[in-house]
Amino acid sequence: MNISLPVYQHPTTTVMIDDSQSFLDSLAFQLPSQMPRKVFHDTHAALEWLRAAFRHTPSKSQSIRVNYDEQTFSFDRRTVAVDIDQIYRQSLNRQRFMLPSVLVIDYAMPQMNGLEFCQAVQELPCKKILFTGQADEKLAIEAFNRGLIDRFIKKSDHDALDHLELEIRSLQKEFFHVQSLTLKDLLTRHSYTFLSDPAMEALVEQLCKRHGFVEYYLFPNPTGILFFDINGKATLMVIETEASLMSQLEVAQDYGAPLELLTGLRELRLVPFFSDSGGMYTDAIRHDWLSYCLPAQTCFGIQDYHWALFDFPGHYLHQPFYSLAEFLRDQVDVK
Incomplete structure (x- = not known):
């Protein structure tokens, strides 16, 4: 199955x-x-x-909440929203x-x-x-x-x-x-179709074996998967589609980004992780934009997914991380 x-x-x-x-x-x-x-x-x-x-x-x-139109309280207008932050x-x-x-x-x-x-x-x-x-x-x-x-x-x-x-x-x-x-x-009905793609499942399993990842969580911005190895080192797999890279391109064009960045996005050759600017290009990173980008790799599944692995900034988690290695040591100490 x-x-x-x-x-x-x-x-x-x-x-x-x-x-x-x-x-x-x-x-x-x-x-x-x-x-x-x-x-x-x-x-x-x-x-x-x-x-x-x-x-x-x-x-x-607890990761699911039901929102509804507060003016009508109409049942057929209720929508379900997912708090993805609660996942990671x-x-x-x-x-x-x-x-x-x-x-x-x-x-x-x-x-x-x-x-x-x-x-x-x-x-x-x-x-x-x-x-x-x-x-x-x-x-x-x-x-x-x-x-x-x-x-x-x-x-x-x-x-x-x-x-x-x-x-x-x-x-x-x-x-x-x-x-x-x-x-x-x-x-999977919205921005996370890769969750049901067997090719992406196989890729994630390969990455876990290759890099020693022992746990992972869906990540919301940018869309991707947050991995941790046994010692708690965090790696973010940023996953883009052609449509989402074109959205990045439009924002970068609006800010007059360097031609090399615009071309790389247009040709699907770059995956960006603008970690210091809310996920999208801004003027503040104009002179250092290359440090926020990696060459795109492609997973050919039900659709094409363009991805790259980035070191995850520690300040994103806002608190110390408790790794599997620490847990295992604590269990030995208890015994």
Whole structure:
């Protein structure tokens, strides 16, 4: 299933529940160190922690507001507007890495079995993997068909741990896709069509692997994607269409910009990020305009997208950034 790009995605916590503490320790040790995890051998403690975690997690609906004509209060004149700033500002939430997106649950446990546990957390949005023994496979298939779990993996498989890691990553992305559905449906009708373009999805995945980006967020001005690596270094992928570059060209022409800039914009060879002038060209940057531009690269998708990667000015975030590396160090200190 092609789910294209969620409007944001960041590392989350994988919760592992098994009555064997030694098995949990071994499992947690073998998963990648950059993958946050929390383990429970007590199902009641796990239930309590999960419910508390989602009580303290801001709802995605906070990024959506409904505006209406205050004079008529007419229902058919109401419009939905998205506060896109709230999307990238989620990167400033220090608790974001604690969000439990995927549960890995043993079946045979004394307090309650794995399916009973899944039933108890059915109202929570996290994805569920039942990690079963050979004898539990029939029950797991039935639970999968009922939609009670999202995956099941047999512990006895020789590649069980590799399979588990692959499915955790897949379900984490699916988790953010579900969280983004309403926002994405609204945004792709306007300036963010690239969110539903498989070519852009593939490009973002390549950039994450090439540059070590571990989280990203839709960014409003200029339109693009804000990436962070594990140490919190921020990079903005500015994404332009031919139409949006022509808008940049018109403003630059009005200000009498240098011919080299006008030609580069007209020929779709430059992508600008006028970070000190509200996103558009002004006279104040006439003598330094080149430092605000990079050569355009093109993603050939449903339409052509012209893009470039810029170092992101630190003052744009307005407060210190809490990176994944810091979070992982803090988790070790707590233990």
